[in-house]
Amino acid sequence: QKEVEQNSGPLSVPEGAIASLNCTYSDRGSQSFFWYRQYSGKSPELIMSIYSNGDKEDGRFTAQLNKASQYVSLLIRDSQPSDSATYLCAVKKGTGGSYIPTFGRGTSLIVHP
């Protein structure tokens, strides 16, 4: 079992809908969680980080973390075709300067007009 699991997709949603991307992780000691967006042929860019249980909102994006269930999700409201990309979930095991991030393989999102 990979340490960080994501459904590879593709997840297809219509424009204006809510896209829900999910990620589970196996290490209960994980403390930091990140969502990256990667357009085809481009490098990843960080869009959200979350460290404590609950929801964190930033514009159209909401990250949700449930450490008891070892589950982190990303909701994209009012999805746009420009949101079509691969979304990578990353989990950091250590604290402070100990930086060993583990990435999921990513979920491909397609937003169709």
Add this chain to the structure above:
Amino acid sequence: KAGVTQTPRYLIKTRGQQVTLSCSPISGHRSVSWYQQTPGQGLQFLFEYFSETQRNKGNFPGRFSGRQFSNSRSEMNVSTLELGDSALYLCASSPGQGAVNQAFFGQGTRLTVV
């Protein structure tokens, strides 16, 4: 402000050769991390350098090595190349060690081993 610059962008090497990739971080950033991205394994952490010292290391063989210079520029070296080393190699820079939420990726070096 210039972003993270990786050179070269594309590289073709023969099995058994060695290769050196370069990464220039954003001005003022002192941490450089390296990653390997393949379709099969996804994005995997190689190592992080901060203040010219390797601070963290992923689970890769010793053929993968790196260094960082006093100006924070970093190089990654892969010796005795194998076909499986074909991948996109990305570096990311951040202001401080482990500052994931402030990290920016370069455009990557696409390495093909034949």
